[in-house]
Amino acid sequence: MTVLPRELLVAEGARQIRDGDLVIVGTGLPLLAATLAQRTHAPGAKLVIESGVVFPKVVPTPVSVVDPRLMHGAARHGSLFEALGGLVQRGLVRTGFLGGAEIDQYANINSTTVAGKRLPGSGGANDIASHCSQVVVLTDHERRRFPARCGYVTSPGFLGGPGERAKAGLGPLRVKVVTDLCVMEAEDCALTVTALMPGATRQAVLDNTGFAPAFADALETVLPPDPEELRLLREEIDPACVYFPERIAR
């Protein structure tokens, strides 16, 4: 059974969730990862959705944070203020999944504007990056996505470098970036490559990154999903391949 690169991404994303975590997540691959975690090692993990959905039982496959498939079986249907204020800013949500057009060496994220091109904007991303203690980013590894410094900082990572987050008044944060080439991590420092995806090389990472990331001494290789994880992902979590068109193509 060949594992697709983006399936690896989802599996590694799922591993960032601990059992019992509260996780704020949007749609797409992060939601697939969070749902996979709930179905495997983290049955006690609970989801919060920015639109006001508290602890849903997701049915396949939501395409929006207000999709009825994402409101299903929830503990509460509330408001954005409840989700982002009463849970995230309140400090009850440990892990947040984020995307963005750019993520820089200090894990700052730009989702507002790149080179005069208008992007969607922050949404809840700034709030999540400000208040969660762990941020996970799942993204394709492209050079333009990883500049040394974002053209615009929408959501804070470690800002200009060590100590700046605390100086700005923000709490401590751990960032994990999972790409189709590697895993990068940072905690009040620049992103460091801590693992490679199976088959990926250091050189490929360097070639596709706009800054020169450090590599951990003990560089690991990301484990592929086991057959049961793959089955869940393919048959139960995204059976219609909404987020895996490449699975249809095969």
Next chain:
Amino acid sequence: MTVLPRELLVAEGARQIRDGDLVIVGTGLPLLAATLAQRTHAPGAKLVIESGVVFPKVVPTPVSVVDPRLMHGAARHGSLFEALGGLVQRGLVRTGFLGGAEIDQYANINSTTVAGKRLPGSGGANDIASHCSQVVVLTDHERRRFPARCGYVTSPGFLGGPGERAKAGLGPLRVKVVTDLCVMEAEDCALTVTALMPGATRQAVLDNTGFAPAFADALETVLPPDPEELRLLREEIDPACVYFPERIAR
């Protein structure tokens, strides 16, 4: 049909409510007055209760702001924050009824402590006096209740005198105090007697007031309730004489 002094109080209280007013009111005589207004000249007046009841259809006779009789038929059962923040502080409630152990010449109210004696405290009174544009007080006329200056200002009238309310950052206010002897009014000034209750004299007012109120040139006499108002009050609004034990005694 003899009108009891406190029935006059309620009838005059009801007249302070305009049709279409939003009115915040507790229980006791003010609630009877507000309900009487709704049943007579102000069918479009709507009640807000600090506990979170929005626009109830009161059934006789509530004794608390959380009495089920006061929650009946409401537009919404919400929270204290919604009522006092979202309606009163938001500026949507024109008229508030207040009580208190002391009300001074500048219409400041004390409901916290008198001469070392612990009183209930502000509750919503400070909020109502801060944000409504009209405050109505229904009270027995006793000298100890009308000091020149409250020993403790729980709820703001005109504070130290003209201009002080605006200086403190509070909006304009009109106060009407209805007692068993007279009606006193003020708008950024000291309370002035504008009407006497039937049978009451200027001297009786002076004897029972801890400061020397001015009297309006054209001093009116408060009109007694008409027979239909009395009937409503006695038979429909407080039929069990919960707030009129003197009616049972007769």
Next chain:
Amino acid sequence: MHKLLTAAEAVGRFVTSGATVGMGGQNINRCPMALVHEIIRQRVGGLTVVGCNLSLPLDMLVAARLVVRTEQGTGNLERYGTLFAWRRAVERGEVTVGDYSHLAMASRFAAAALGLPYLPTRSLLGTDLLADMVAAGVAVESVDPFGGRPLVLVRALAPDVALIHANRADTAGNVVIEGVTSHEVDMVRAARVTIVSAEQVLPAGSFSDRPEQVTIPEAYVTAVVEQPFGAFPTSVYRAYDFAEAEIKEYQGLGRAGDEALREWIADNLGASFEEYLATRDADGRLRGALADRMRSLV
């Protein structure tokens, strides 16, 4: 996660000596009497009790000598008078008091519920109430930087443990309250720990077909206790009216003195809330009548 405990277990685990207790209910409605009785049985003392309107449960805790401080908008029972034990303890200096307006207290809970250090309010300006709050370090006079007008910042308040009584809960901790919620939702969201007693506890997920009707989601609830008539003698909307005679009797004793209240507590609380209910209403007729009366009112 299964959160169903007995009142004795929940209070034993989560209400500790010296705690700041966020008191649910208001006046004669939905006071967490079963949980408060249990605090008295277990003699958990040195408490700071906070709420908007504090009423019967506070007075009972004060009479039992378990309270050192209160912070509230009002302490009273409206038509049924003052809180006699509380008033005496305050006047004797045994219980210290922080006074607020109701909106100021609600704003303090809301601030903590939102993870904020304070909320602004335009109440309180110009009053002694504000001067006292400023002196106590729980309010700051400020100016709106946008419009230049005076404003008060009231400090967030996060209770160590919040106690509420609800119509229904599920074993996961989702809570449905009927009627008004006073200050309770934000107080619970602000609190470190919340114990909910409920008329009825249902299996986890029982409300998930109507999540809009869940007043407080499980994310904020630590323990759930099933106790029918758990707010008696106060009311629960759509379940039962308040028991006026019981409240009047308590107030009569309160007027007589602390000793009378302590005797009543010793004679009536018993080993459990069920025992207390059986003492006050052996044949259940009172409870039946209160439920009937509520049905006639809604």
Next chain:
Amino acid sequence: MHKLLTAAEAVGRFVTSGATVGMGGQNINRCPMALVHEIIRQRVGGLTVVGCNLSLPLDMLVAARLVVRTEQGTGNLERYGTLFAWRRAVERGEVTVGDYSHLAMASRFAAAALGLPYLPTRSLLGTDLLADMVAAGVAVESVDPFGGRPLVLVRALAPDVALIHANRADTAGNVVIEGVTSHEVDMVRAARVTIVSAEQVLPAGSFSDRPEQVTIPEAYVTAVVEQPFGAFPTSVYRAYDFAEAEIKEYQGLGRAGDEALREWIADNLGASFEEYLATRDADGRLRGALADRMRSLV
């Protein structure tokens, strides 16, 4: 007070040229399409559109050249892509933008809903987003006077008119929304005027047996419009799913250019929302299928 109007009457009376319009709905859920179509029909222009996530209704208004400014957390349709007309208009400088985080926008509405000039937040710190907000005069960097930590004050936002679509309303203006409410409740409480379209409008007082279930009470509602499928092609929880093919078709035209969108508007909006629905779904089969699908999901 009877507040039932037609969409044409409500928009004609209450949406004025140059107004700040608070946009209800989020993404593919419960967008007030019937009311927005009517604004386009009546050519009410110079609008500032504000919300949290702005999606289809904004893009349509921009394509119709009725928008001069937007303030929001995001402008997009998630899986269905960017808002093409909006993005082009912004990139051409025809529409100015105020960017916020979702919590910042929600806090702005909440501040106005509470009669406050601002709310604090601990979001935004350290970012370009904050720098832009400060430069625009809508945020101030501050310090918590109690704990000494940095804090951001975000300025209140009160729309001139808020537009939402709900499951049910009564003619007095009481509103019941099912599913999440995004930013809508505080936005409505903040707004000077609110127009609510609803799947179903019932006689005044229809919800007064369950006032806890009223999402927004009549105190905040100016006009009520009955329009079944009034959020089409977006969804209404428990009523109908969103119409993916319709949204994809719109996005396909959006990708092609503003002219294509304007042609679609001219060809499809018709004289009323009923006419529009008849154009898109003559036999009602699509609507039936969307309702069926929603039933299978809840």
